[in-house]
Amino acid sequence: MMWIAIRMLTGDRVKFIGLVFGVAFSTLLITQQLTIFVNLLLRGAAAVHEVSSVDIWVMDPAGRTTDVTLPMPSTDLQRVRGVPGVDWAVPMIRSGANVRTPEGALEPVTVVGLDDATLLGLPTAVMLGQRESLREPDAVFIDGVGARKLFGSDAAAMNVRLELNDQRAIIRGLVDAEPTFTSGVLLYTRYSNALNFVPGTRNRLSFVLVRAGDGEDVAVVARRIETETGLRARTSAQFAQDGIDYIIDNTGIPINFGITVALGVIVGIVIVGLTFSLFIRDNIKQFGALKAIGVTNATIRQMVVAQSALVALIGYGLGLILAITLIELGATYSDAFKGFYTPYQIPLIAAGTVVVMILITGFLALRQVLKTEPAEVFR
Template identity: 65%
Template sequence: MLWIAIRMLTGDAQKFYGLLFGIAFSTLLITQQLTIFVNLIERGASGVYNAPEAEIWVMDPVSRTTDVKYEMPSTALDEVRSVPGVEWAVPHLRANAAVRTSTGDLEGVAIIGVDDATLIGLPERMVEKSKSVLSQPDTVVIDDVGINNLFENGTDPIGQRLELNDQRAVIRGVADAIPSFTSQVTLYTKYSQALNYVPGTRNRLSFVLAGVSDGLDPADVAARIEEQTGLKAETRDDFARAGIDFIIQNTGIPTNFGITVVLGFVVGVAIVGLTFSLFIRDNIKQFGALKAIGVTNAKIVRMVAAQAGLVGSIGYALGVIGTVLFIWGFSGNPFFKGFYIPWQIPLISLGAVIVILAITGWLALRNVLSTEPAAVFR
């Protein structure tokens, strides 16, 4: 009987392809939008991920993320270093500035000052040159995504001169960095040099990055820092999560993407439901004939379930493959750098497809189950 059900479904090519399109389109829309949403909000933690050595971030109590912060006095560095359990602590500066290129263009950039001696705070990998280029005077390292915003396509950034706060800055390296949420141009330099590049204020220290001694829990050391210094200290994972939560709570991104996902679900129900209902209506005589020869309602339900399962599996596979091809096709675009599909998202899409097929299958089955076998002969 299941083979008869499949032949009935594939025998009507127009409706069969219409069902596949509805499921594939819904799967593609839901999977693609959720993938972009997850990767986009994760960039709220890019500042933390770009400094992998730091196990603890110490900041002013009112600071919330790497971008929403309040500067501390320089004495905070020594206070953190004096806390038992802190293996090392280095200064970290983050500020915004306007840079003038050699062609006279003006561009807003983020200036990140890393520790002069250890270069902790600089991204782990370099695209061009090495981290040692920061030992040269007036040197900055640009992130690879920022190249496209600061220079025309094809322009080699190495050796380009910039003007920051009436001072010269020379790009001598390119860092492989995770883009920020706004994809802003980011320049890395030594902490001492960064103090000259950003306007002077009374307090200049944005964060203190710290490591813990072997065998100690970073959460325990962070609590000890807060108790002894009165500053706010968070582990790397907690501070990364704070950056993600800030975007979720203070932007309309979750609402916008949520609306798109819901629309994908509704469109899937509409297309699949209408097409499936038309398919059942056109084949109502065949189902009636089967009931007339003794096929029970339970077997009819299994036949429709087999039809829905075939359409769902093929359409779902096409939708997921379409999302993979989309991410792969735009992988060269700086906006999509590092985008990936979390394993949970295809499962969510699969659940949505099952619900769509369950709703539409139930609506279509009502006419079949209420059909009397005698109606075929009339």
């Protein structure tokens, strides 16, 4: 009987394709939009994840994220170093600036000033140049996305002289940095150089990066820093979550993506529901004939379930393949999607949504079949 049910379903190719398209479209929309949404949120924590060897980020009490903070006096570095439980602490500047290229174009950039001695915070993947080249006078490293944005290719950015806030800067290397939410051009340089590159305000220290001593509880050390200095101290995990929460709380991204996903589910239910209803209506005589020869309602239910399962399996598979393919193509050929990937939870969510959608439409179609009387076939 299951074979008869499948033949009934595939016999009308137009309706069968319509059912598969409805499920595939919903799967594609849900998977793609959720993937973009999750990766955009993760970019809020990209700058924190870039410095994996740091336990605690210390900032002004008004600081929220790596891009939303208030500069501190340079003396705060020594104050943090004097807190019990701190193994070492280094400064970091993260500030906006304007750069003028040799062609005269003016572009906004983010200057990241790293500790002169350790260069802590420089991405480990140096694609062009040598890490030690950053110690040269006026040397800066640029991220790959920024290099392609300003100069068209990675190699074209090497050894280019820039005008950075009326100061000379020379690109001596290119790094593979994880894109941030703002996706701006990143210029890495030594802390002493960054003091000349960023606008000359009285306070320019953005963060103090802290490593807790061996055997110390990181959360306890962070609270100790806050108590003794009055500054805001967050563990790396907490500060990464702060960046994600800031995007959720201060942008319309969650609402917009939520609406898109909801529309995908609604459109899928409507398409599959209407097409399934038309399929049942066109085959009502066949179901009546089956009842007339003694097929029970339990068998009829199994037939409808088999039809629904086949549609769900094929539609879900096609939609998932298309969604992942589009994401992979975007990550390969566009810097806007650099680093995007599909977490395993998203296909599971899409699968659960498809199951619910098929259950709803299958239940409505099944009611129509069960109400059919065997005598219908003789009328």
